[in-house]
Structures are given as C-alpha cells and as structure tokens.
Amino acid sequence: MTRPAAGPVRAAATATAATAVLVTALVAVLVLTVRKDGYFADPAGLSWLYAACWALFAAAVWSLRRVPARHAAALVLAGGVAVALTGLAAPPRTSTDSYRYAWDGRVQAAGISPYDHAPADPALLPYRDGWLFPTGKACGRPDLAAVSEGVCTRINRPRVHTIYPPAGELYFLLVHALSPDGVRHKAFQVGGAVLALATTLSLLRILRRRGDPRTAAYWAWCPAVAVEAVNNAHADVLAVLLSVLALGLTVRHRAWGGALLGLATAAKLLPAVLLPGALSGVRRARDAAAVLLPAAAVLVALYLPYVLLSHSSVLGYLAGYADEEGYQDASAGDRYALLRLLLPDSWAVPAVVAGMLAVSLYVIRRGDPQRPWSGALLVSGTAFLLTTPGYSWYALLLIALVALDGRWEWLGVAVAGAAAYLTGRVVPHAGTAAYAAAALAVACGWAARRRARGGRAAPHRTAGPDTLPSAGRAT
Numbered sequence: 001m002t003r004p005a006a007g008p009v010r011a012a013a014t015a016t017a018a019t020a021v022l023v024t025a026l027v028a029v030l031v032l033t034v035r036k037d038g039y040f041a042d043p044a045g046l047s048w049l050y051a052a053c054w055a056l057f058a059a060a061v062w063s064l065r066r067v068p069a070r071h072a073a074a075l076v077l078a079g080g081v082a083v084a085l086t087g088l089a090a091p092p093r094t095s096t097d098s099y100r101y102a103w104d105g106r107v108q109a110a111g112i113s114p115y116d117h118a119p120a121d122p123a124l125l126p127y128r129d130g131w132l133f134p135t136g137k138a139c140g141r142p143d144l145a146a147v148s149e150g151v152c153t154r155i156n157r158p159r160v161h162t163i164y165p166p167a168g169e170l171y172f173l174l175v176h177a178l179s180p181d182g183v184r185h186k187a188f189q190v191g192g193a194v195l196a197l198a199t200t201l202s203l204l205r206i207l208r209r210r211g212d213p214r215t216a217a218y219w220a221w222c223p224a225v226a227v228e229a230v231n232n233a234h235a236d237v238l239a240v241l242l243s244v245l246a247l248g249l250t251v252r253h254r255a256w257g258g259a260l261l262g263l264a265t266a267a268k269l270l271p272a273v274l275l276p277g278a279l280s281g282v283r284r285a286r287d288a289a290a291v292l293l294p295a296a297a298v299l300v301a302l303y304l305p306y307v308l309l310s311h312s313s314v315l316g317y318l319a320g321y322a323d324e325e326g327y328q329d330a331s332a333g334d335r336y337a338l339l340r341l342l343l344p345d346s347w348a349v350p351a352v353v354a355g356m357l358a359v360s361l362y363v364i365r366r367g368d369p370q371r372p373w374s375g376a377l378l379v380s381g382t383a384f385l386l387t388t389p390g391y392s393w394y395a396l397l398l399i400a401l402v403a404l405d406g407r408w409e410w411l412g413v414a415v416a417g418a419a420a421y422l423t424g425r426v427v428p429h430a431g432t433a434a435y436a437a438a439a440l441a442v443a444c445g446w447a448a449r450r451r452a453r454g455g456r457a458a459p460h461r462t463a464g465p466d467t468l469p470s471a472g473r474a475t
Contacts, residue, residue: 015066016075022060023079023221029053030086030223034231039094040142043425046094050418053223061217061408073204073213080200080220084193087230091185094422095393096143098188098233099154103132104162104169105176113310114169120147120158131184160317166302167266168235188233195237196229199244203403206248210371211406219403224414228393236396239268244400246271247373250278250291257372258291262298270397273383276360277376280367325390334420337388337432338439352386373404381442384413388435390424392417409445412438
C-alpha cells in the first residue's frame with residue numbers, strides 16, 4: 001500500500017487552512033457589518049463594509065479550489081453555519097419586511113385573512129402591541145411609519161394589504177405558532193438561518209452526484225445570505241430552498257419537481273421564472289405537462305382556501321407595488337436601466353418581453369435536461385439584467401442557481417442589486433453602473449468559456465458544467 005506523497009498532502013493541508021482563515025475573516029467582518037446600523041445614518045460606510053465582505057468571500061471561494069474535493073463538503077458546511085449565524089448578531093438592519101411577516105402570522109392565528117385588512121386598519125387594534133406599534137417618543141426613528149397621532153409601526157406600507165402569496169403566508173403562520181412569547185424579530189431570523197443551512201445541505205447533496213461540492217460555497221458563504229436571508233429574514237430564502245429541491249427533483253421526477261416549483265412560486269412568485277429551466281430539452285407535450293400541471297395544481301390548491309376565506313383580493317398590493325417600483329411605466333423609476341441606456345423608455349417593456357421570450361424558448365429547446373438549473377440561471381439572470389431590480393434580496397435565488405451551475409460571473413448581478421439598494425442612496429446611478437458591470441462580466445465569462453471550447457457551443461446545453469477554477473484537478 002503506497003502512501004500519498006508528502007508534497008500534495010502538505011499543499012492540501014495548507015489550502016484548507018488558508019481557506020478556513022479567510023472564512024473566519026469573512027465571518028468577523030460580517031458581524032461588524034450586521035451590527036452597524038448605517039442604512040440611514042451612514043450608507044457609504046455600510047457600503048464599504050459590504051464591499052469588504054464580498055472581497056473576502058471571493059478570496060475564500062478562490063482558495064477553496066485548491067482544497068481536495070473529499071474535504072470540501074465539510075468545510076463548505078462548517079463555513080456556511082458560521083456565516084449564517086452572523087445574521088443573528090443584530091435586529092434587521094436594512095429591511096423591515098420581516099415585521100410584516102410577524103404581523104401576518106399574528107393576524108392569521110386570530111382567524112383573520114391577511115388579505116382583508118391593512119396593518120393600520122382600526123379593526124385590528126386588539127392585535128397591536130408595543131413592539132410592532134410603538135408610541136410617543138419611540139416614533140422618531142426613520143425606519144418607522146406613522147399610523148395615527150402618536151402611534152407608529154415597524155411595518156412598512158402599513159396602509160396597504162399584504163403582497164405575499166399563500167405559501168409565504170403559511171410560513172408566517174407556522175413561525176408565529178412555533179415562537180415563544182417575546183421572541184420578536186429572532187423568530188424569523190432563526191427561521192431564515194435554518195432555511196439557509198437546509199439550502200446548503202440540499203446543494204451539497206445535488207452536487208455530490210451532478211457537480212462539484214465546492215460550488216455550494218457560492219451560496220453557503222455568500223454575504224447576501226447572512227444579510228438578507230438571516231439578518232433581514234426575507235422569505236425569499238424559503239422560495240430558494242424549494243426551488244433548489246424542485247430543480248434537483250426535475251431531473252428524475254418531473255411531476256414532483258413541478259409540484260415543488262409550484263410551491264416555491266406560491267412562496268415568493270419569483271421562482272416562476274425557473275419554469276423554462278425546468279422544461280430544458282423537453283420535446284414532448286406530455287413531458288411538459290408533467291411539470292406544468294402539478295405546478296399549477298399546487299398553486300391553485302394553496303390559493304383556493306385564501307380566496308374562499310378572504311373578502312378582498314388575494315393579490316393584495318401586487319399591482320400597486322409593480323406601479324410603485326416602475327415596472328409598468330419605465331420612465332417612473334430605475335427599472336430597465338440598461339435597456340433605457342440604449343432604447344427609448346417606451347420600448348423598454350416590449351424589449352423585456354421579447355428578450356425573455358427568446359431566452360426562454362432557447363433554453364426549452366437547447367437546454368440540458370440533466371442540468372435544468374443551467375437554463376434556469378440563464379433565464380433568471382437575463383431577467384435581472386433586463387429589469388434591474390432595486391432590492392438586493394431578490395438575487396438570493398440567483399445565488400443558489402450559481403451554486404448549482406458554477407458560472408460564478410453571474411454573482412455580479414447580486415452585487416449590483418446591493419449597490420442599487422444601498423450604495424445608490426449616496427451615489428447616484430450606482431445601481432445602473434453596477435448592473436452594466438455585471439452584464440459585462442457575464443459576457444466576458446461566456447466568451448472565455450466559448451474560447452476554451454474552441455469556439456464550439458456545448459451540445460444541448462445552455463452552458464458548460466463550470467465549477468470553481470481548477471476544481472476538476474483537485475483530489
């Protein structure tokens with residue numbers, strides 16, 4: 001029996017130790033970032049901390065490529081636990097969405113449809129408390145919204161009905177039911193940490209068979225996961241977990257994958273954009289129906305009870321939100337920023353429709369059915385670049401797809417979302433510049449991979465099975 005050479009063993013140990021040090025540094029800076037209450041007072045300083053986190057994250061995943069594959073999964077998981085826990089170090093810092101979750105869960109527990117009353121509705125006075133509805137001098141903070149004379153609330157947009165779909169509402173009810181009295185914001189933060197770690201485990205399981213476990217670090221160690229999934233406790237992380245499971249199942253069990261994709265869409269609507277990826281390479285109508293019909297059935301089954309119990313529309317503030325964010329009128333906000341650099345404002349929405357249709361048809365026709373997440377990444381990433389959303393947590397779904405597929409250049413879209421949401425408060429058009437840089441990075445990544453293949457497109461795939469640089473050579 002031959003022993004492994006001392007040189008490779010020593011090099012592997014050194015790489016593992018270096019990666020662990022970088023992850024430790026990332027965790028330390030993430031704690032500082034989460035604890036800094038700078039969204040209103042010092043967005044520039046908070047932006048620099050974000051930048052430091054992303055730089056350390058990039059260094060850590062670059063170092064990971066030299067870690068032997070047999071050791072990588074444990075290191076990815078341990079780092080993922082540490083990164084997720086940093087989100088618990090302070091109350092939500094840059095978003096108040098989780099307070100609406102807490103309110104919707106409380107209202108449902110009282111037997112009231114969350115779609116029937118806005119939080120400021122006097123009919124719900126008996127369910128208010130001093131945490132969600134402070135009074136007096138406590139109302140001076142910029143993150144609180146006025147409700148009435150001397151009364152304010154942590155809930156944003158308190159005069160409109162909820163926007164969240166039914167699976168999200170059921171999650172809010174479940175967290176409320178399981179939470180001890182007085183736990184406040186920690187309940188949803190802990191829920192976010194559990195869901196984030198469950199996503200990491202799901203990624204590792206899928207990648208063990210169909211990829212490189214090292215790419216799971218793109219999700220597990222990403223600063224956006226600690227900030228948006230855990231600290232701000234966005235329900236998007238539930239949709240991400242369900243989406244990862246759905247795409248993993250679609251490879252062998254289309255019906256189960258379709259059902260989970262319907263459940264993911266019922267949690268946060270955005271996963272609907274993954275449908276073309278789930279249909280990658282589908283040629284027969286019955287194969288498409290095997291995905292689409294279960295997805296539709298789950299959506300209907302989840303919406304129906306709320307439709308029957310509610311007196312108001314279960315779409316809530318969805319149309320108002322789309323209008324408020326400028327999705328319906330391109331000239332009203334910062335949406336479609338890249339397209340508006342090239343086209344008249346009035347052409348932006350038709351261009352998005354045409355672009356998304358073209359990319360979706362390409363993925364359905366040429367996508368790899370064994371790697372549906374590859375096509376899903378192309379479609380969802382294109383949607384982000386065309387619409388340029390201004391909320392950083394939307395990109396959590398994209399980050400998970402990058403972890404599955406390995407094309408790291410798409411992470412620039414997540415950085416652009418953070419720049420639009422935070423840095424844009426102090427630097428005009430920071431989001432537009434960041435999205436332009438992200439689009440350039442994606443184009444360069446595509447060109448580099450095409451050159452590496454000798455100018456030939458990979459057959460029946462939307463992209464090659466990229467992993468971390470040199471990952472395939474590690475042992």
